[in-house]
Amino acid sequence: MSGSARGSSFSPIPEGLVMTAQRLAKGETSSRALVEQCLEKIESCENARAAYTSDFSADRARQYADAADRIRAKGYQASPWAGLPISVKDLFDLKGQITRAGSTLLADRPVAPGDAEAIAPLRAAGFILIGRTQMTEFAYSGLGLNPHGAQPWNTLVDDGRAIPGGSTSGGAVSVATGAALASIGSDTGGSCRIPAALNALTGFKPTAGKISRKGMIPLSPTFDSVGSVALTVSDCHLLDHLMTGQTTDWVAPEPQSAPIRLLLPTSFVRDEADGQVLSVFEAVMRHLENAGIEIIRQPMPLLQDIADLNLQAQIVAAESYHYFHDDLLHHPEEFDPRVRERMILGANTSVAALRRLYIERQKLCARFNQDMLGFDALISPTVPVLPPMISACDDPQAYARYNRLMLRNPSLANLLDGCSYSLPLHWKGLPAGMMLTACHGQDASLARIAQRCENRLKSS
Template sequence: MTSSLKTLQSLSEDLAAGRTTSRALVEDCLEQIASSGGQGATTFLQVDADGALLAADAMDKLRAAKAEPSPYAGIPVSVKDLFDVRGQVTRAGSKLLDGAEPAEADATAVARLRRAGFVVIGRTNMTEFAFSGLGINPHYGTPLNPWDRENKRIPGGSSSGAAISVADGMAHGALGTDTGGSCRIPAAFTGLVGFKPTAARVPQKGALPLSTSLDSIGPIARSVACCAALDAVLSDEAYTLTQRDVRGLRFLVPETLVFDGIDETVAADFERTIKRLADAGATIVRAPFPELGDIATINAKGGYSAAESWAWHKAHIEKSADLYDPRVISRIRRGEQQTAADLIELGYAREKLIQGAEARMSAYDAVLMPTVPIVAPRLAELETDEEYTRINLLALRNPTTINMIDGSAISIPMSEKGSAPTGLMIAAARGKDKTVLEIASAIEALLAA
């Protein structure tokens, strides 16, 4: 396994044993970013090569001095362009904020990564203002999915560059956000792992908001253990995953909503995965989950994302609407029609939804569903606004259910090696983050066996 494809644990072991150095890891990532045949130019909106090398050298000196830095000190990671990094402009994938003042301080999530010794190598591309699940950016280009790259398939979004930076070895972990699937969708489309924690788990300070009610901050990485390691840093909660066996676990597979419009590839991968779990001793219960079917009605007027983004963008749109991606601004403008009463009613409806969903999930260890019911489409399929809207809603549909019920969820690969990447979503109620990670780790091991 080359260093560009290793897990955080294996890289940590290599650093501790002297088999590599932080400088070597950073130089390797920078080489991948600069590769003429690669996706570096569209994956990163800014690369801090000098700063990353300085930080790498500092971590190497600490190890040489037997100072025992963090186990992950010196490992390069990428940061979504939604987060403040001291001295840099936070553009959120837009042209609107080109002239904004550089951030005076790191976002809390970035500061915690630095404190753990991770090296921030650069800022990654994204859907403008995080308002889409497809990852297309007309301003800075769209990084292409590593699967079937010759046919130009999308990366998923909104954390598009985050996923491609890890998939292509330009970073060894990525900081992203997830408001309706923005970590899990690109992970599913690219064969990675994406974790959406309970929203309150990681402070949002210093992250430009899409929806303050739904935004979650989480990682994209190469394994469940990698995501757990990053989550422990981001949440400032040290923990160790308990090794579990899938035997005896009870899983709910919803019959409501989540299989509508599923394609043959995802359906086959999901059924094969469920059979393996059942054969290994897990109990699979397929049953209706009517609360999931209520979400479209609850969000019919635009939901939290439209209302809360409109509040942030209103003044900018009045002055500079022409600088926005038309497909993004049209979604933000839905919030213009929402009233205070609409938002209050939405809050009541969501709380009722959460209570009903948590009661329904209480008899199970986790809920299982396809992360996205389709494989990554080709860019050419999204040329018309009608198809863009249809596919975007389809990509977001399953993951956003977990944001609406304030739960925790993870997407892990469930496809066979060499085939189109597909994701299995493992979800549970709010506060069950460690349980989700432990169950995902057990399923990951089963599928790899």
Template sequence: MPTTFATIRELQHALNTGETTAVALTELALARIADPNGQGATAFINVYADQALAAARASDILRQAGLARSALEGIPISIKDLFDYKGDVTRGASALLKEAPAATENATLVQRLLEAGAVIIGRTNMTEFAFSGLGINPHYGTPMSPWDRETGRIPGGSSSGAGVSVADGMAVAAIGTDTGGSIRIPSAFCGITGFKPTAERISANGVMPLSHSLDSSGPLALSVECCALVDAVLSNEPEPILEALDPSHLRLLMPTNYVFNHADDTVLTQFHAAVAKLKAQGVQIDEIEIPELDQLPHINRLGGFVCAEAWFYHKEFIEQHESLYDPRVGSRILRGKEQGAADYIELQQVRELWIAQMESLLAPYDGLLLPTTPVIPPTIAELADEDAYFRANGLILRNPAIINFLNGCALSLPCHSAQSAPVGLMLAAPAYHDAHLLNVGHTIESILS
């Protein structure tokens, strides 16, 4: 397994005591990206070596003067190729926008990272225009999951390079986006932690959209606390201090339907072993059927918000330059043409009612508990077949997409045993329950580890 960095808190201690420097951390990250035997060439679309080293030198000078700006001071962080970074092109990992004009301003969340002292190491690869949960990209290559690299397995998408950058120690944390699981899927498939916050908490200014009704931006990192520290900077909120909650006071809801359909044996075994650990520590887990989940395929039968809104954003481009799109992405965008105004308005109204029902159901609980994905990472080779690609994509997006439709927040935590295939355990809650969910996740993480 590739070497990762330490956690943000551990690195801050090392920086404060002089055991390391921001320049040393940045040089290590850059060396790992440049390693010809590593995944840097496919995990990153652009590397900001000069800017990162300059930022790291400035960070070290400020720290020597006692002026660390945040918990991210001097910490190498990667950003997905959907975020504007002044002077570079935001391509969405597409061929279409390869020669587009460079951004003239930073995305709001990128600016917040820079002002917090983070070192932006580079921009990461992804599924073209963020429209798939698999992470395969025909234009810039596909980075591999750290597990079973000899075979070559998908990293999860769409934030594929983000997940691999953290898992391989090319960044301490990564910033991704999540429209139907695109932070949590690569976190699960790369054996790390990912946090999809309530979308409205973090500015979408300067972020290339896929579906404005479902998009959110957030961190992938090594721990819940790392995610919480990055989230605080992205949302311009005070630095959090996570609490270890009494497990016997936690009550979680676990669906018995929908989320386990077509699950493989590895996921079932590892997930249920994790659930048994939680129960042994006193966590109350109510296992019930949730009929609202079974309604989702019918609700989204015409392609849902993502197809309709992707068509809105891409209509002119794809009508003029369809050949430049990955056909597996372009065909899904074109589904948006099938929806009329009445379909879209009905979808909005149905969603409001569905969210109200789910929020009522979840009100007595500290969170919803389910597998992040029902399967372990498929091989890249097997998904060359178009039918296999679309089957896998639908199945892998299914569970995390529940929370985007809910407009909620969610964590994916690694729950697999050492040396086994990566499996993610998802904890989720309704909108604006982020702070409590992070404390719950911090507590669950300590039990599982």
């Protein structure tokens, strides 16, 4: 990467969802004003425009905003979150729109008869779904590149266009440019956390299966999960709470006050790391330790075994090949060649071999749960390298290497059936992140840990 200073396009609405909702309740702002801020960003910032697909409608967003303001003025509202503008990855059904998943192959699909089950509670709560966002074709890459439409780029790199991270590329850029307050995405191997880290945002991947994936185009049902990209841990936690369909009032995660013990593997997650990333990451580790968070540095042989077995890549390729088999057979030229090449690898995995891969994965999950006894979470850099220039990824070998490095650390949470937050490490504008990963079902406790870490980072 040739630069890492924060770019002029980086100007999100600073309060995020939770604080902006408080301003709405006090009458300090209006939904129309918030939507107009987003629309102004889309109008004036090329990168913000590139973050959205052609389904974006300014008039529709204004109509929803005005309706939210009228209802609130009469003393009614769907929820405290009514009138907040967010974006949605082009992977989820939105009523009356075509879900293309970043592909030209699906352009002729019928419009969705209803919202995806993850999105329906957000609409019911009154969120304004301001637009659909660009993504890697079928969510199959961690770089965020797609030849089929406008290409958003990294919001922190000034001297050239660097990758935004993927596959929720447009979602992260929409938030980082101020064109949405938060974004809904998917995470199969880091697709929310990678672009969050590279654009100084917070990304969350919940335990898979916690949120319904009905109405979402799959890549790999074994690993797909519904996540979010936002400005804070509380914002991600809020969206997660609502998308699970919970009807109880949301409560912000309290920073964990009990002692926190984190495991930092001494290898694998730091291998091939960029010196700047490691330097800032270690500085942050000392900062957390000074705040009383215990960080244990020790080997974790499980991680090397994961690398040697390469289970996740095989499972994703096999499951995606099965789902997209007919299109791969009859319309191969319409795929992004880099996506098609990875999917076709799945043809080599038989049903019996796939079953064995599932069994081996269960063993790895059991080992992870055992290794994490006595620890609250695993901590690591979200990605070990700085974002390369988009042009550098034109070379197939460079593309493959960078994609592998972007996905390597975040995909652990998907493979091991855990939950994971990425927090921004944008000291001096560095496009990098710090990742916290916990075992299956520990989403609530991980949110409290992430909240304490976020508070400490913001106090520096």
